[in-house]
Amino acid sequence: MKETPVVIMCGGQGTRMGSTLTKKELIDIGGRPLLWHVMRIFSAYGHNRFILALGHQGDQVRRYFLEYEAMTRDATIHLAQPGNADGRPRLTFAGEYDHPPWDVTLADTGLETGRAARLLRLRPYLGDGRFFVAYGEAVANINLDKLLAFHEGHGRLATITGIRFPSQYGKILAEEDGRVTVFKEKPLLPHWINGGFMVFETAVLDIIQSYNRDDLMETDIMPDLMAQNQLMLYKHTGYWQSMKTFKDAKTLNEAWRANQPWNVWGTTDRVDFD
16 A cells, blocks of 8 residues: 555653653553654555654654664764764664664654644645554554555544453443342443554645634544544454553553554564454
């Protein structure tokens, strides 16, 4: 399938993480920032053009990518040697990248901007075709080929990926006399939630622009798309996990150490994930 631009939302404050000095999307998971893992999922399916919507602590994201080679490859620094331009140390890098070439656009979308307005500010980078929108805090073993095929098949403006999340608590059902008939620990909740990994046509940007104010994606734009019969749900039943708290970060690190459940770039069996 044709390569599709990938917008990644990473401008929020991440208030539920507490007073961490590290940008949430840059917190280390298995030796790499969580944001890198999100990008690697898309890259595994041939989507290597990324537009990052920056805001709060955006300087950290910029610094990570501006220093990306030195941070991810072996480097030799040639000091006090003739031929160095302007007397500066010269660097040479060794080793191969562990992903295809990436184009990464770092775009400032404001500190307090809502997601819909952030998306609108990225319009100059998106062209006229469809594009992905993802959150920089959520990973999944989603089959992006199937997601795109589903989106193209229904012909509407927007597709969101729905996931079912387990309850924090167990479920108990009982008869009137107190006799327990169902006891199940942390069952899947019956409803679907938005797991990110969305596909939008550029006409969605026109809808956002028509509001002419900083509307919220979830409370304004999505209901509007639904009312116009332009919103579809792709159901993902495989692995999905977001990182809202330090507990979630611990969960992700433990999962990565155990079996790397969202590592779609390290397996050839991707077709069975959805």
